[in-house]
Amino acid sequence: MTGNAGSNAFAPGALAIETHGLTKRFGSHLAVDSVDLAVPRGSVFGFLGPNGAGKTTTIRMLLGLVGATSGSISVLGQPMPASLASVLPRVGALVEGPAFYPFLSGAANLHRLDTADRSVDGATRSDRVAQALDRVGLGHAAGKKVKAYSLGMKQRLGLANALLAPRDLLVLDEPSNGLDPQGTREVRSLIRSLAADGTTVFVSSHLLAEIEQLCSHVAVMSSGRIVSQGTLDAVRDQDVSRIRVVTTDPVGALRVLADFGLEPSVATDESTADGDVRVVLAPVPATDPGHRTSGIQPEAIVAALVAAGVPVRGFTVEESSLEDRFVALTGEGFAIAEGHSVR
Numbered sequence: 254m255t256g257n258a259g260s261n262a263f264a265p266g267a268l269a270i271e272t273h274g275l276t277k278r279f280g281s282h283l284a285v286d287s288v289d290l291a292v293p294r295g296s297v298f299g300f301l302g303p304n305g306a307g308k309t310t311t312i313r314m315l316l317g318l319v320g321a322t323s324g325s326i327s328v329l330g331q332p333m334p335a336s337l338a339s340v341l342p343r344v345g346a347l348v349e350g351p352a353f354y355p356f357l358s359g360a361a362n363l364h365r366l367d368t369a370d371r372s373v374d375g376a377t378r379s380d381r382v383a384q385a386l387d388r389v390g391l392g393h394a395a396g397k398k399v400k401a402y403s404l405g406m407k408q409r410l411g412l413a414n415a416l417l418a419p420r421d422l423l424v425l426d427e428p429s430n431g432l433d434p435q436g437t438r439e440v441r442s443l444i445r446s447l448a449a450d451g452t453t454v455f456v457s458s459h460l461l462a463e464i465e466q467l468c469s470h471v472a473v474m475s476s477g478r479i480v481s482q483g484t485l486d487a488v489r490d491q492d493v494s495r496i497r498v499v500t501t502d503p504v505g506a507l508r509v510l511a512d513f514g515l516e517p518s519v520a521t522d523e524s525t526a527d528g529d530v531r532v533v534l535a536p537v538p539a540t541d542p543g544h545r546t547s548g549i550q551p552e553a554i555v556a557a558l559v560a561a562g563v564p565v566r567g568f569t570v571e572e573s574s575l576e577d578r579f580v581a582l583t584g585e586g587f588a589i590a591e592g593h594s595v596r
């Protein structure tokens with residue numbers, strides 16, 4: 254399933270977030286271009302895209318933090334921003350971290366933020382603050398001033414703020430920002446437990462592995478447009494597969510694969526002279542999202558190798574990863590971890 258289709262196949266009420274033709278211009282710059290999002294209720298929905306793709310701008314429009322240039326938004330079945338006042342109390346959000354007072358403790362900051370929310374019960378405030386802090390693993394630091402918090406602790410405090418009341422939808426923009434691997438794992442397990450309670454979670458992340466482990470659905474955004482959207486399996490497996498040929502004649506294999514218009518890479522085992530030839534089938538150029546398949550079937554490659562007299566000792570079609578798919582869709586490498594980019 255791809256985005257920008259103009260309509261979707263979901264029953265009324267089945268979507269927690271739905272946009273049609275959502276567009277945002279900053280002057281002449283088209284930051285978000287006719288986006289149709291369909292976020293099923295109860296899903297953990299990963300929102301992926303390279304830096305500057307337009308994810309944060311989209312999230313800000315969903316939450317009424319910035320107006321759309323055109324298009325429509327529905328959140329929890331209500332039109333936005335018209336229903337902001339009734340919808341927002343049901344939505345917990347972590348976007349660019351809330352402004353905390355550095356000289357107040359974490360708990361005092363949450364008290365202050367909760368006081369500003371007129372939809373909640375003040376009598377339960379202390380309990381809710383303590384529970385939210387416990388849930389993000391900050392119970393021990395509740396009384397500590399926020400200026401002494403690490404970036405990761407501030408990020409957790411932002412999450413705790415989003416959890417001060419029961420929510421039907423959580424919108425989290427890069428929730429693992431600033432967290433160490435242990436913190437990232439904790440946030441992941443927190444999101445899982447929230448989703449198990451029935452909360453829909455819409456989460457943007459630059460950590461592909463995290464999205465792959467966590468999400469039931471994903472959308473990939475590139476240059477302001479949704480280039481793929483659907484269940485994780487559908488997006489991951491769409492059109493891209495990687496094949497591996499083990500042969501004693503890698504040069505012959507390269508020639509056959511090149512005849513298919515493919516660009517294989519080869520690793521030779523010097524001790525045996527065997528070649529390990531790998532190629533990705535059907536990469537999708539970011540500039541040409543309309544042409545998604547090359548139509549090459551793996552069995553046609555096996556037949557051509559055999560016909561050309563290339564001795565095939567091994568032939569494997571490897572499952573494509575979300576990373577393969579992301580690179581193919583956006584034409585960009587993806588920062589898997591800080592300072593490490595893959596192409």
Ligand SMILES: Nc1ncnc2c1ncn2[C@@H]1O[C@H](COP(=O)(O)OP(=O)(O)OP(=O)(O)O)[C@@H](O)[C@H]1O
Pocket residue numbers: 279282284302303304305306307308309310311
């Ligand atoms: N207030 C603004 N004024 C002008 N341009 C903006 C503004 N906010 C965002 N943009 C531009 O819109 C585009 C999309 O930005 P956005 O922050 O939504 O991307 P993103 O996918 O969230 O990327 P990142 O992960 O880097 O935050 C970028 O080119 C950005 O420079």
